Amino acid sequence: MSDLEHVLPAIVFLPFVVAIFTLLVGRLIGRQAGWLMVLSSVTAFAGSLWLFIHQQVHDRVVPVFTFAWLPDLNIHLNLRADPFGLFFAMLIAGIGVLVGIYSLGYIPRLATGRIGRYYAALIGFMGSMLGIALADDLFLLFVFWEVTSITSFLLIGFWYEQDKARKGALTALQITALGGLAMMAGFVLVGEATGTYQISMLASQEVLRQQLADSPLFMPALLLVFVGAFTKSAQVPFHFWLPNAMVAPTPVSTYLHAATMVKAGVFLIGRMLPIFNQSACWSPILITVGLLTFFVGAYQAFRENDLKGMLARTTISTLGLVMMIYGLNAASQDALQIFNHAAYKGALFLVVGIVEHATHTRDIRNLGGLRKKMPTVFVLCLLSGLSMAGLPPFFGFIAKEALYAELLHNVFLHNRPFLQWFVIGTCVLANAFIFAVSFRLIFGVFLGPLSDKAQDVHPPCAFLWIPPAILAVVTVAVGISSAWPSTQNLMNMLSSEVHAEVHVSLFPSVDHLGPLILSCCTIGIGILIFKARGVVGQAQRQFDLLPAMQTVWDGFLNGVTWFAECFVHHWQNGSMRWYFSAILLFFVGLSILAISYFRLSFDLVPISLSQMPWSGLSLCVLLVITVVTVVVAQTRLGAAIALTATGFLVALIFVVYRSPDILLTQILIESVSTIFILLILFYMPSFKKDRLRPAQKMLNLGISCAVGVTMFIFVLFATSLPFRETENLAGEYLSRAFHGAGGQNAVNVIIVDFRAVDTMGEITVLVVVGLCIFGLLRTRRRMQL
Amino acid sequence: MNNSPILRTVVRVAVPITIIVSLRIFFQGHSQPGGGFIAGVLVAAAGAMYLLGFGIERAARWAWWKISVIGLLVSVFTGTVPLLLGRSFMDHAVWQRHLPVMGDIHLSSAILFDVGVYLIVFGTLMTIFVELGQEGR
Known part of the structure; x- marks a missing residue:
């Protein structure tokens, strides 16, 4: 096993090394830096896959890497490759390969240094996501978490000439970093209550969990961790940063805002499930927030006219769905739902990127009839869009069936019939909206008469259409192959629950009629909504759900600025x-x-x-x-x-x-x-x-x-x-000055030896003061000239 | 102020003497009154005399703050070397020898730290002199 555990740090830290290398050579190789992204993600994927296969073949022993990082604080660099973490790592690396290839065709010819910085940030982001997936220490997880916030800030703000891009990047950073800090506070409380930061230990040892549950710090810790997860995964009421972040280049949106980063919050909840789920608050909070987000996201997506905005809002919706699944303690299907969403949503984002690349617009009202101009892309969009709509035989159908089966048989809901039917009703309605959104996407962009903007478009190059094609193939392949039990076993193996047993099948049996009926309802309502889209759109303009969160946040920021200004005017009046x-x-x-x-x-x-x-x-x-x-x-x-x-x-x-x-x-x-x-x-x-x-x-x-x-x-x-x-302090100094430090001038010996660290501080201040005077006077003189 | 021949003559003699005195004070610091700080102030006073006598233009071309930054680097370096050798920060070594003519010699690595202090005081004071002296010009 000793070789195996060293693969773990290699997977996590190699991307950082490559990122620094990319930063250094980016100016020289420019667009070719994309190959470094492809290379590093292929390596990471291969490593994760190898670990996974090895694990399944050899007695399911989980490789663990341990390194004493800050042993005094009980913080260690622990990495652990359990199946769920490996699943997440493979997802990150796999989508990373596709995004790397796509970027080669997508990123325009800009200054080479800028492209180098883009790829460096992208590779660094991938490394930190892999870190989140494999970290087994709460603080290590937090560090990687914040690195993803920072790299995503850099990536969202890629078009930094645009005011909107800067603002979107800043909002995303503020919300996610703020949530990250709240999460860290929660982790500290967990550590204080239990004395350890090791996730696997907290999850597996009954004593520690009991200790945590009995602690008064339990509730605050839970709520703070929730804030961290909800901000990262764009849950209501923090959801507004995600549509704003759509100013990012499309590969970035695909990678960060569909496939990986926003799933980090969901992933965190999956990790915390065994630690916290004894709490009475766990299910109510997660179900409320998840269900609300699920519905609001789907509802707002239908109203949106911006293609990426539509996809972003359906992403928010699906993340809410997974939160709800965790709230229902139904972790056995988390891998299924996450994988399903990453596959179709990643493909759709990439398709939208191709459309934008060719037509220079993302507004669905200006598009139409692209079917004839780019037939390949149309097929890809059709496959992924139908999967999002939840139609058989696609992956999306399987995932939706699994959800409905869970809702019908869930233990928590079973004792609360009223709540159960409310949840099922809301889910059906939300899924119907998502159905309508995917049809609107397919019809609005590819069918109908050819729009003015789409007159002189050219088919995309291979770099652009191959990645979504791979994802579309996955969507179809998993959907069809789910008829075989081995696919189901794989999905169960990958989930965060150890003995997961989710049975889904393309062909309904008598036992599974319930989910099928609900699916039919969903499709029926979805078609109705789509047919009546004029009326629904009118109604939505009248009745807007939660439009004000952006305003609230802006108001809060303005308040902070106002307070700071008042404070400065009063205290620093010159x-x-x-x-x-x-x-x-x-x-x-x-x-x-x-x-x-x-x-x-x-x-x-x-x-x-x-x-x-x-x-x-x-x-x-x-x-x-x-x-x-x-x-x-x-x-x-x-x-x-x-x-x-x-x-x-x-x-x-x-x-x-x-x-x-x-x-x-x-x-x-x-x-x-x-x-x-x-x-x-x-x-x-x-x-x-x-x-x-x-x-x-x-x-x-x-x-x-x-x-x-x-x-x-x-x-x-x-x-x-x-x-x-100590009356003889002076005498002590005098005697030690010569014998200890070889000087007879005790004052000087004190300055340069006994209290040298104090002197160090003083001379540093002196240098800084000198530099400040230099800077201030020079600047003032230059301004006067 | 700059064109006084008396001042210039005095400065020509006084500045080298002051520098020598400052070096003397610096080196005797370990066993008699003196040390890097005072010596640095003294040599800065010599610099100020020079500025008063010969004007500020030539001195203003120099980046005096660099001297203080070098000094800081020297001090940090002296503090860090013992850390790299596995001892505590700012742990100084003493080197004692008996030389034929000069008698007992105590060389402490603390003196290198003091060199840093000397350079910092001198560099910072000269920066302030030169920058203030150029104001309003």
């Missing part, structure tokens, strides 16, 4: 005096807090005024005089001279207290800062007295006094006994 007051008052507050925390008082201060030598006292008197002079000076020069005098008087205090090191520093600093002040003074406007209101003056005086008194007391207290508990 007045130096205000800034200083805020900083100093914060310092005063902090000092008072420290004094009260350490219970310092004057009794603990070991020094007294009587111990001070007369020279020190007289220096202090002189200091006070110079400081007052600074404040009351009438000219800038006078103030500057008084300030310099203050500095040198402080230096003299170090003479009195015999600290040559600090004395030297103080004198040099004073000299240099005098030069600074003179430099600045030279260019400053003439001095003018502020005309402040008396109240303002009193406030300033109050702040100054508070700072002075606090500073004085704080420095005095610093000498007090609690701080000198």
